[in-house]
Amino acid sequence: MTKEVTLTIDGKEVSVPAGSLVVDAAKKAGIDIPVFCYHPKMEPVGMCRQCLVEIGRPAFDRATGEAVLEEDGSPKINWGWKLETSCTNPVSDGMVVKTQSEKAVKGQNDMLEFQLTSHPLDCPVCDKGGECLLQDLTLAHGSAESRFSFDEKRHAEKKVALSDDIWLDRERCIQCGRCVRFQSEVVGEAVLGFEERGSHTQIMTTSDPGFDSNFSGNTTDICPVGALTTAQFRFGARPWEMEATASICGECPVGCNTVLNTRRDVKSGGKIVVKRVMPRQNEAVNETWLCDKGRFANHNTDNRLLAPSTEWTDAIASAAQKLSAADEPVFVVDGSLSNEDLYNIKSLADEVGAKALCYSEAGGGALTTKSASYGKSGAGDAILVIGGNLYAEAPIFWLRAKQAVERGAKLIVATEAETRLDAFATTVVRDLKKGLEVAEEIFAKAENTVVLYSGDDALAQFCAALNPTSLIGVWEDANTQGAWEMGYEAVSDLSALKGKTVYVAGKSSLVAAALESAEFTVIQASEEANLVVGQTVSIMETSESVCVMLPSRTIAESDGTFTSAERRVQRFFSAVLPMGDSLPGYVITAQIAEKMGVTLDIDAEDIFSAFSDLSYADLANISVEESLLIGGTCYENEQGLGVMLPAKA
């Protein structure tokens, strides 16, 4: 237990853990001290001077060490002549802080005036407008008139492409250094820096190609002004025009919590579309970060299967009839489906005594279903990353491995090729076998042990033999783990489909493979219709005899849950209207099942409760969240943190 310290802020008594900063203690008391450079995820630097407050400390007698008392018996407080930065001063017992005194407010307003001298204040065309710290403060406290001569404003480049994804407006930059520090402190890829000094200070990228990092988008969130913007969202919408819906990233098995910001869009023919993806705070998963793969994933693809090959009822009937008629139908899915979709398909397969297969290049799924959380490993723990390229495959897992090392964990990287994790590893080996040996040795002395593997069943077996606390398969898809938890059988090649009647549900690559091998294919698919359409066009004339196509929905259009690779079950909500005549996957399956005489649920929540000990209400739990975030945008998590499945013996 850390010691608690009690202090008074604006007359309110607050108790916070020793070592807390005044700014955070104030936040806990419900007092927002304005900040620019401070960000709770990074070391304070006291640069912007915006958070100035009056700080008084109890006086002590030098000789006796006793507290000095006023005549009325209250402790005497020493006030310095200077205001102090609340982001750099740790709390101490008996401290008295004034954030709203005349002097403090004057100091804060003074800083704001300095900040605005050369700021363009082009809020009307600024992406940040509406969620900008500088704009908010200016509206609240700024003077209506500038004492600074307009002609003497400094000008700077407004359109600097730091990379294909990130734009910099140097005129809007307030030199808070958050972006620079995020890259060097949090990510460990110091590809941003300052050049020049004084009033010429500018942000620059030091890498070639520019801003070479898979986490670059986060800097646009933490930039307190509109200096850093994404190419994707730039001039795309005003923040207040958008709806925010909680979702889960579908690009990899980490399961980052996201918010989908949506708006009706002229350019998209008046449809409601996803304008941007923002991180939603979940300290156990992604904190407040997203990788660029997840953030910039395209949610508005036009390559969609919009309607079934015939009328819905006919298509369903035809699918049911073909499946009933088949001797040994095969049900095959991949990890892109939700748990609700997976469960209905699995239930139907079980009812008709058919095989339920989940396609995955990585093996060993069944071995991973007992595992404990990857968690916040630290001193005494050890992590083995083996076989893959975590940086590209599951970037936030990469970040967490790097952070674990900083907390004192040992990290073994065993991959054939060099990876961006090597730099942080305790041990790097370029041979998997050797890696397992090294891990065995290090694990023997470690407390919690984690294996993150990308590879086949054999590799999984070897990793499981290390008996780690947490065995994590770095799957290709977001919900592959969900399939293993449900008892799907793993397949890594699709020869089993040859000549069969197949019910395939998943990504286009899986569908294409099924079409190639199967005698008859029931296709339940949503996006990346490219391949499907391509294939479909060529077989259109005979389509009735070869396949029936049933359009399902994307994550953004659906309600459901995913189970992340570390077995956290998390909920996502439909954010946009479904495209075309698509239906939720689990409804399609239930309708086919009905025609086959099998009754399945058609409500996501009911389906979830049918297979899980948990309920949607459990997933909505947010009680453990410590939300001390200041600045940035859209971090709040009001929709739930999900639930880690318990480790099994």
Add this chain to the structure above:
Amino acid sequence: MFYMLLRHRDIENLNQIDTFLKEDGFEGFKKALKMDTTDVTNEVKEAGLRGRGGAGFPAGVKWSFMDNNNWPHYVVANADESEPGTFKDREIMESNPFQFLEGLAIASYAVGANAAYIYLRGEFWEVAHFLDEKIEEMEKAGFLGDNIQGTDYSLNIYTHLGAGAYICGEETALLESMEGKRGQPRVRPPFPPSQGLYDKPTVVNNVETLTSVPYIINKGADGYRKFGTEKSPGTKIFSLSGNVNKPGNYELPLGSTFRELIFEHGGGIPDGKSIKAIMPAGASSSMVVANDEALDTQLTYEDVPNVGGDLGSASVIVVDDSISLDWLINKTMDFFHHESCGKCTPCREGSYWMKKLTERIHSGEGTEEDVALLKDVATQVRGKTLCALGEFSTMAVVTSIERFPEDFAK
């Protein structure tokens, strides 16, 4: 004149090791090596030696703050000497280098540092090369390296060149620069004696401070206190410049007066003009009105504030009555705007704003409101910057407007 620091002015070739050795060279270091390290520190404490870099912090007290639970320790000599009007450390290093190195060695011994660094401004590259030679000679003479003078104490001294930024004279910016980072100040606390170079306990002392140390060890605190005043003991080098007949470095006991320095030693004001103002601490100074009271004020850390200034690094700039201060503060603002590191808002933006205002005022286009605004902006910067540079930038501005309103009433 008695020289404790500029001894080369009495002794020819003092920068040659043979001469230095003949002139009691390294006697202080030898004596220190036989003492307990805490006794060395205590001697310096008792001598009351105050830091010559500007802040006047007692050197011995600083040494005693070194965190003994965190090792290794470092000592860094601040040879950045960038304050406009300051040119004393250069003379020491060029002409009396061994006494400085000896002081650095004693300080290192006192705090248990086995590595000491000399951080020189980039323009001092010739001085750095010269010091490198002197360090080598000192090592050859057995006063550096392993097991110095048969003791188990070892020390190496290295020079390190900056890139010529004023801010790198500020001790934490200096340390950042030494670590290969951007030369920008750190938030303090922690102060260098708890977390300095590479986060290790570090003493940063000015060249002149360190050069005073051998005398203290040789003659004891009492011997040292024969010079100067109770609160400002010892001698001090005054870099005298500006409108004065004989600019240059003058080593005088602390407690001498402005009048003595400027008129006796500096030969007074040229061309029959009269003295108008004094900047006692270079460009960072307040503008002191050069009346009789000021001229008779003693040059000590405690007395100069009585006439609205600070002793600082004692780089005394004399301003005669031909100078209009609107011009002068435009010069200082040009300097501070150029040298502001840009890390903190009030200094980065304030220095730019003040520079623009002083330009306007000096060009004759300024209004009364502009003068009032300038003073207001300067006041607004005060007490809010991350390091003292921002504070320094306002000193001459505010005091010139306050004390010489006629220069701004145009």
